[in-house]
Amino acid sequence: MSDQENALPEDPMWSELKLPDLLSTETVREVHATIEHKWDPLQRSACQTAAGRALWKHLIHDPLAGLLAGESYLKSLYEKIKKDRINNAREVSGVILAVRTLWFDSKLEAALKSFNSKEAQVVILGAGMDARAYRLSCLKDSDVFEVDFAEVLQVKTTLLQAAMDSTYERQHLTLKAKSLRRVAADIRDDDWLEKLEISGFVPEKNTIWILEGILYYLSHPHAMQVLKIIAEKCVLTPTVLLADFMNQPSTTLSSSIFHFYSDWPDHLLPSIGFSRVELSQIGDPDAHFGLMHDPLNLFNKLRSLPRSVQLNPDDGTPCCRLYLVQASGSPNQTIL
Missing domain, CATH: 3.40.50.150 (Vaccinia Virus protein VP39)
Structure with a gap:
């Protein structure tokens, strides 16, 4: 397994999750609350995809992905990635999206x-x-x-x-x-x-x-x-x-x-x-x-x-x- 594939969560490419500042603003929080409560699984998959692009940023340059994904999807995927890295999983969460x-x-x-x-x-x-x-x-x-x-x-x-x-x-x-x-x-x-x-x-x-x-x-x-x-x-x-x-x-x-x-x-x-x-x-x-x-x-x-x-x-x-x-x-x- 390559160093890149087997990198641990504390590695710089998988540093602690830093949420975009805009996600804490009232307007953006209200928008993402609407997504959580009103969108169906097909619509919400758009945020899941954006979260994957945001967290695999060492391979995908998409500065807007974190804002578009929202806090809950970023945190959820990040925790899965962190768990996979600690457990040395062969397939890390989000790799298929990347x-x-x-x-x-x-x-x-x-x-x-x-x-x-x-x-x-x-x-x-x-x-x-x-x-x-x-x-x-x-x-x-x-x-x-x-x-x-x-x-x-x-x-x-x-x-x-x-x-x-x-x-x-x-x-x-x-x-x-x-x-x-x-x-x-x-x-x-x-x-x-x-x-x-x-x-x-x-x-x-x-x-x-x-x-x-x-x-x-x-x-x-x-x-x-x-x-x-x-x-x-x-x-x-x-x-x-x-x-x-x-x-x-x-x-x-x-x-x-x-x-x-x-x-x-x-x-x-x-x-x-x-x-x-x-x-x-x-x-x-x-x-x-x-x-x-x-x-x-x-x-x-x-x-x-x-x-x-x-x-x-x-x-x-x-x-x-x-x-x-x-x-x-x-x-x-x-x-x-």
């Missing part, structure tokens, strides 16, 4: 470069507390659209306004993207694409679609409808989809929350119109980021088993996999 974020960041940057410096659109569905438009310089020529529930976007806007009103925090609110537009829409409804176009989205323009941590919360019909709508864009313009998929055993982790799954997304996506699909599992060369050195950690053990195996032969536990998938297509391309 790898997932870094994978999406790296694939987004590579996809933008593949467009040969042409202007592009980036659409983040279920954007939640995502702050990529403020932290990724590769978006400097891109129009970014964040799509989520109206109440989520309103809370996010209020928190960012609090940062803007703070002299200290304002420095982190420099927009790196060419433009940013927030679109209040439920992607389970039939009108979300129409709302996206009304906000300035151009169907004929090169587009990267980001679906991070969202598909498995949807029902199968809703998830397939979203994927098909995106796939249809391949006949209009070069299109890239970046998404993560759970396999069927993973949905058993919370059968009341997780619904959509695909054991073979690399077969599913070509069947609906994508011409090229690349699939990775956490621990693969492009989904490693120096965090998966221990051959006996959960993710490396899963990678050693055929994807068709759903129960671990060693202990009978479900093989819960998260697939990181890049799919693409463009006019006149032949489906492989």
Whole structure:
């Protein structure tokens, strides 16, 4: 195991939790109280993701993540990380969020470069507390659209306004993207694409679609409808989809929350119109980021088993996999 992976809580990269000062202000406390009492598990997952990015700050530079996550999610994850480090756990809490974020960041940057410096659109569905438009310089020529529930976007806007009103925090609110537009829409409804176009989205323009941590919360019909709508864009313009998929055993982790799954997304996506699909599992060369050195950690053990195996032969536990998938297509391309 690497020094980085096995670092103890008192190591500088895992120093005592220091909460952003803004979290103690009345306005911000009221906003996060609303999240705690009124948001459902899908909406609250946005804060959990932000907490992961905030606490894995030695790998992910996201100065706004702590403010967007909130005190309770930061403290909860920090205590889990501290316990895991003390117990020398092979899989430290939040590592999957760190790898997932870094994978999406790296694939987004590579996809933008593949467009040969042409202007592009980036659409983040279920954007939640995502702050990529403020932290990724590769978006400097891109129009970014964040799509989520109206109440989520309103809370996010209020928190960012609090940062803007703070002299200290304002420095982190420099927009790196060419433009940013927030679109209040439920992607389970039939009108979300129409709302996206009304906000300035151009169907004929090169587009990267980001679906991070969202598909498995949807029902199968809703998830397939979203994927098909995106796939249809391949006949209009070069299109890239970046998404993560759970396999069927993973949905058993919370059968009341997780619904959509695909054991073979690399077969599913070509069947609906994508011409090229690349699939990775956490621990693969492009989904490693120096965090998966221990051959006996959960993710490396899963990678050693055929994807068709759903129960671990060693202990009978479900093989819960998260697939990181890049799919693409463009006019006149032949489906492989």
